[in-house]
Amino acid sequence: MDWICEKGALSENILHNLQINNDYVELKENHEEGYLETPIIETERFTEITPSWNSKTNIDSSVELLIRIRAENKWTPYISYGVWSTNGNNIGIKERESHDLMKVTSDRIFVKDEKFGDAVHIKVVFKGNNPKLTLIAFSTDGGEDEAVEGSYLRILENIPLISQLASGHKDARVICSPTSLTMALKFHGKNVDLDQVARGTLDSGNGAYGNWPQNVAMAGELGMRAYTKRCKSINPVKNFIAKGIPVVASVCVQDKEQLSGAISAFPHGHLMVVVGFEIKDGTEYIVVNDPAANSDAEVRKSYLLDEWVKVWRHYVYIVTPDVEK
CATH class of the missing domain: 2.60.120 (Jelly Rolls)
Known part of the structure; x- marks a missing residue:
């Protein structure tokens, strides 16, 4: 709800x-x-x-x-x-x-x-x-699920590829959330850089960059309409992609083998940008910009949707222009 x-x-x-x-x-x-x-x-x-x-x-x-x-x-x-x-x-x-x-x-x-x-x-x-x-x-997590509406089998264009690991940031290993948020903001035309977004999202109370409410608050400070959403299923994410809106999603991967193609496990949580869905050889994949990559060129990844949903925390950041309703 x-x-x-x-x-x-x-x-x-x-x-x-x-x-x-x-x-x-x-x-x-x-x-x-x-x-x-x-x-x-x-x-x-x-x-x-x-x-x-x-x-x-x-x-x-x-x-x-x-x-x-x-x-x-x-x-x-x-x-x-x-x-x-x-x-x-x-x-x-x-x-x-x-x-x-x-x-x-x-x-x-x-x-x-x-x-x-x-x-x-x-x-x-x-x-x-x-x-x-x-x-x-x-x-x-209350309320009813929503049905899939529109064509979600697409990959959104013009979403920049930014690697947190190749960023040169002093806390490169723990800035997945501001890195993902930076990609979403740039997609919407905001002229921001990763250092700026990381500074703005850093919680000076506990030294963390990944607090969900504070990341969407940072997007709000930049003039966006942003909020955290709990999804009953993958359906809302598919609907946002169908509308041309990428979402930042939280996963928790206890063992690297749980998510084929992941660079490592993420037992304490990890954020990435969902940019689309595709079917290859009859199997459905979710397409993401995963900032846990050794270079910007390696950020775009396709994960098996069945595997990804199992490690997804069912939370996303919704970031849109302020005129969006």
């Missing part, structure tokens, strides 16, 4: 010391702090959830998204998904947290003990020199 609230619809929330200005929510004049609070959002039953936001900040301003869930008729406390400020000043969740009803990681909240969440409540705190908010969202 996806829930997205953006632009003018943000006025439907409680706004304290905030105002709507065109497509943004921003602080009222002469205020340096305010907050947005959603109504209680009833949902399909879920066991995991991930939040997203798009904002405009500077070195003197920040937004902080807090989220709580209801499970078994009890509410969890609010959990912060970090103080977000551009230029690498963002601070996410420093350590994993655990509560009676949930386990919290830098990317997701998991409902514990085979229980289910059924409602969500979000609060966004604004501080400093006029931060702006355009979108808040969350995605869960």
